Amino acid sequence: MSLSLPRWAATRDDEQTYFDRVREIREAARESRALAYQSAANPKDRGRLKANADDDATLGAPEEAVAFLRIDLEDGETYYVGEHGISDEQRDRLVYSWKAPAMLRLRGASHSDPRGVARQRTFRTEPVNQIRDIDDVVLAELARQVVELGTSESALVSSDEFLQDELARTRSPEMQTIVRTIQAAQADVIAAPHDTLLVVQGGPGTGKTAIALHRVAALLFGPLREVADNEVLVVGPNRTFLKYISRVLPELGEEHVIQRDVGRLMSTSVTPNVVEDPAAARLKGDARMVEVIAQALTDRVRPVREDISFAFDDVSWRVTLSPRDVADILESVDRTPYTVGRARFRELLESAIATEARRRQKADGHWSRGSATPRPRPAEVEALVERVWPQLTPAAFLRDLFGSVERLLSAAGSTLGADEVRLLRRQASPRMSEQRWSKEDLPLLDHVTMEMTGETETYAHIVVDEVQDLSPMQLLALRRRSRDGSMTLVGDIAQSTGHWARDSWADIVELLASPRPRQHVELEYGYRVPRGVMEFAARLLPEAAPGVSAPTIVRDVEDSTHLHAVPTEDDQFTRVVEVVREHSSKGLFVGVVCPDAGRERLEDAFRAAHMHWQDADKGGLASAINVVSPGASKGLEFDAVVVVDPETIVDAGPQGLRMLYIALTRTTAYLDVVHVAGRLPRLLTDADAPAESGDEPETAPPAPSPNTGVLAGAIDPQVAGAGAAATVEGTELDAPRRLSRPRSTSARGSVRQRTVAMNAEHVLELLAEVAPPHLWEEILAEARARVAGEEVAGAEAQDSR
Numbered sequence: 162m163s164l165s166l167p168r169w170a171a172t173r174d175d176e177q178t179y180f181d182r183v184r185e186i187r188e189a190a191r192e193s194r195a196l197a198y199q200s201a202a203n204p205k206d207r208g209r210l211k212a213n214a215d216d217d218a219t220l221g222a223p224e225e226a227v228a229f230l231r232i233d234l235e236d237g238e239t240y241y242v243g244e245h246g247i248s249d250e251q252r253d254r255l256v257y258s259w260k261a262p263a264m265l266r267l268r269g270a271s272h273s274d275p276r277g278v279a280r281q282r283t284f285r286t287e288p289v290n291q292i293r294d295i296d297d298v299v300l301a302e303l304a305r306q307v308v309e310l311g312t313s314e315s316a317l318v319s320s321d322e323f324l325q326d327e328l329a330r331t332r333s334p335e336m337q338t339i340v341r342t343i344q345a346a347q348a349d350v351i352a353a354p355h356d357t358l359l360v361v362q363g364g365p366g367t368g369k370t371a372i373a374l375h376r377v378a379a380l381l382f383g384p385l386r387e388v389a390d391n392e393v394l395v396v397g398p399n400r401t402f403l404k405y406i407s408r409v410l411p412e413l414g415e416e417h418v419i420q421r422d423v424g425r426l427m428s429t430s431v432t433p434n435v436v437e438d439p440a441a442a443r444l445k446g447d448a449r450m451v452e453v454i455a456q457a458l459t460d461r462v463r464p465v466r467e468d469i470s471f472a473f474d475d476v477s478w479r480v481t482l483s484p485r486d487v488a489d490i491l492e493s494v495d496r497t498p499y500t501v502g503r504a505r506f507r508e509l510l511e512s513a514i515a516t517e518a519r520r521r522q523k524a525d526g527h528w529s530r531g532s533a534t535p536r537p538r539p540a541e542v543e544a545l546v547e548r549v550w551p552q553l554t555p556a557a558f559l560r561d562l563f564g565s566v567e568r569l570l571s572a573a574g575s576t577l578g579a580d581e582v583r584l585l586r587r588q589a590s591p592r593m594s595e596q597r598w599s600k601e602d603l604p605l606l607d608h609v610t611m612e613m614t615g616e617t618e619t620y621a622h623i624v625v626d627e628v629q630d631l632s633p634m635q636l637l638a639l640r641r642r643s644r645d646g647s648m649t650l651v652g653d654i655a656q657s658t659g660h661w662a663r664d665s666w667a668d669i670v671e672l673l674a675s676p677r678p679r680q681h682v683e684l685e686y687g688y689r690v691p692r693g694v695m696e697f698a699a700r701l702l703p704e705a706a707p708g709v710s711a712p713t714i715v716r717d718v719e720d721s722t723h724l725h726a727v728p729t730e731d732d733q734f735t736r737v738v739e740v741v742r743e744h745s746s747k748g749l750f751v752g753v754v755c756p757d758a759g760r761e762r763l764e765d766a767f768r769a770a771h772m773h774w775q776d777a778d779k780g781g782l783a784s785a786i787n788v789v790s791p792g793a794s795k796g797l798e799f800d801a802v803v804v805v806d807p808e809t810i811v812d813a814g815p816q817g818l819r820m821l822y823i824a825l826t827r828t829t830a831y832l833d834v835v836h837v838a839g840r841l842p843r844l845l846t847d848a849d850a851p852a853e854s855g856d857e858p859e860t861a862p863p864a865p866s867p868n869t870g871v872l873a874g875a876i877d878p879q880v881a882g883a884g885a886a887a888t889v890e891g892t893e894l895d896a897p898r899r900l901s902r903p904r905s906t907s908a909r910g911s912v913r914q915r916t917v918a919m920n921a922e923h924v925l926e927l928l929a930e931v932a933p934p935h936l937w938e939e940i941l942a943e944a945r946a947r948v949a950g951e952e953v954a955g956a957e958a959q960d961s962r
């Protein structure tokens with residue numbers, strides 16, 4: 162007999178009776194599955210059934226409440242929604258999984274778009290399966306409030322007590338799931354069609370990361386149920402972030418989804434060990450590198466200039482191939498993928514040698530049908546293959562390319578200018594293990610690997626978080642991993658920093674070149690950052706990201722923002738220690754965002770105060786105190802955030818204001834800004850700034866009020882150009898008085914001319930490093946004489962042979 166559903170007017174007791182009965186059914190199912198293995202006919206079946214019963218996450222844990230939501234439709238239908246679906250023996254659904262597409266669609270209902278939903282009843286429960294509270298939202302009633310009382314949408318969200326309780330909980334080093342309090346607009350994003358290029362834009366704390374991860378679970382439950390978990394890829398900006406989000410998907414039942422940080426998309430033996438110059442870093446992320454690499458690979462295949470002969474073990478004659486013969490073979494082979502082309506070249510070469518050998522046998526009259534063709538010595542064939550089409554690892558190829566001006570210039574062709582070629586040059590280390598690599602080399606290696614092997618792992622769906630910062634080369638690495646262009650991209654243009662900081666989504670979407678329909682969603686409500694903190698941080702937006710507005714905040718925390726103006730730099734660190742100590746003594750999860758310049762002194766101050774902290778830049782978060790650089794704080798959140806020396810954060814790079822905006826918006830409750838008096842960024846100082854707890858209150862012109870417009874597509878191009886305009890400083894030589902200034906190499910002229918010009922520049926650079934300018938002329942004359950002497954000696958040696 163199937164279980165009857167409580168009526169619309171069900172009381173808490175009625176609901177509890179239903180909860181109890183459903184739990185009994187669930188636990189009976191669990192028991193019968195566990196017992197099934199004991200009665201299995203043979204040990205093999207028993208083992209399999211036991212493993213299944215142990216692994217069976219579809220029932221959830223025994224202590225889990227059976228449901229957290231009830232949805233009543235206007236037509237009288239009722240659905241219970243829980244973390245896991247539950248059915249009775251007749252397979253009648255008693256509770257639906259939150260992941261079911263139909264349930265997500267109903268959760269997307271609102272007073273303005275009811276979708277047939279009359280009421281949503283939320284249950285607050287306590288262990289085990291006991292209903293503590295019920296909260297009813299009747300959509301028609303909400304509509305009435307909005308129309309008749311003029312209640313705003315954000316006031317409706319703010320009045321959701323269950324949500325507010327969730328948002329007020331203290332945070333931990335691991336992100337939590339939000340299944341019970343998913344909001345209507347979020348539900349629609351989670352359930353959006355999988356076969357699209359979905360772009361989710363939203364300000365800090367709007368739930369982008371949470372939604373993206375819940376979407377993965379929902380897709381694997383619904384439209385992608387035929388797809389294995391490990392065919393879905395989640396990409397985040399760095400290791401710490403990955404660790405921070407790592408528990409969410411397993412908790413949602415998806416253990417095997419691949420989660421990678423963007424630097425480790427591919428498995429490589431290369432570990433970045435140098436920091437790239439900003440201009441070189443930007444260049445290495447440029448999509449033009451695709452052409453450069455393609456040309457450089459083509460350049461590695463070299464025709465021969467002389468006849469090549471091959472010996473055989475069992476005959477005395479040799480077979481000779483002319484340069485034309487070798488060129489003909491090369492012409493008939495595709496250069497990419499490189500290693501495939503190499504194998505094909507060898508095959509055709511062997512076949513050409515065999516043809517010649519047979520011709521020779523025939524000419525000598527030694528050939529008859531069925532006689533074996535002599536085989537050339539493998540070492541000789543290999544030597545030619547290696548000479549024409551060298552076998553290379555991607556790392557060796559890239560090292561050789563960056564290590565040779567000639568190779569670089571030839572590969573650059575008209576794609577890169579001479580100054581850009583200079584940026585790419587890097588001394589090749591004789592041993593691969595000593596080669597210097599930067600993180601910008603990784604996408605290049607990834608691309609080279611693809612060009613060489615033609616193979617890469619692909620995924621049915623890719624989710625990319627903080628996508629706004631990725632370089633074109635990183636985006637291309639993602640594109641080739643996408644099986645059919647289905648992707649979910651989440652990010653915030655106002656938080657776009659780094660070498661490829663941008664002001665619109667246009668180039669990201671263009672580079673990903675997805676054939677799937679594109680959908681763009683903007684999230685409006687901010688769930689993390691308290692109102693006072695966001696109002697303070699938003700003062701930066703008019704200059705940090707003109708046209709972008711702050712999210713609409715749905716929570717308040719009293720006395721959330723404090724400015725600490727201290728007299729000297731040293732006092733800054735003393736004050737940070739005090740503030741951090743106070744927060745951590747209350748059990749709060751604290752993040753200290755400190756510019757690199759102050760890092761050492763901050764750590765000294767912590768050490769002197771015998772305080773323990775975790776370096777979040779190195780891949781982990783501690784439950785108490787964490788120190789993090791502004792860049793690495795992206796995506797993270799803490800109960801209390803202490804921002805040290807904001808002015809230095811702003812001054813540290815072209816997107817300093819955005820960096821500071823990111824740093825200020827990491828808190829769920831308290832923000833403390835510690836700075837030397839008079840050194841607070843102009844935009845943050847305001848007549849009605851939050852209380853200063855320093856000795857020297859600041860006076861500064863009032864900042865513009867926070868921008869309250871909606872996100873505009875176009876943003877000041879000057880901001881866009883900030884990253885693009887980065888140039889290398891200090892590479893110009895001081896011109897020696899008696900030598901003309903080195904001519905800058907131009908993109909014109911033959912590769913030889915350009916190689917000479919560029920090497921001349923390097924010689925001059927070297928001279929500038931090792932000798933005073935008045936000696937240069939003499940040194941060069943001496944060098945020239947020595948080269949001439951060696952040439953003469955070499956020629957004499959040749960003659961005497």
Ligand SMILES: Nc1ncnc2c1ncn2[C@@H]1O[C@H](COP(=O)(O)OP(=O)(O)OP(=O)(O)O)[C@@H](O)[C@H]1O
Nearest residue numbers: 339342343344365366367368369370371688689796
């Ligand atoms: N519906 C919700 N219920 C409960 N908590 C939520 C909800 N939506 C978002 N949150 C919480 O708000 C916080 C911010 O979410 P999240 O980190 O996903 O935001 P974000 O948009 O990725 O932020 P940022 O751009 O700063 O990285 C998280 O603690 C998240 O759990």
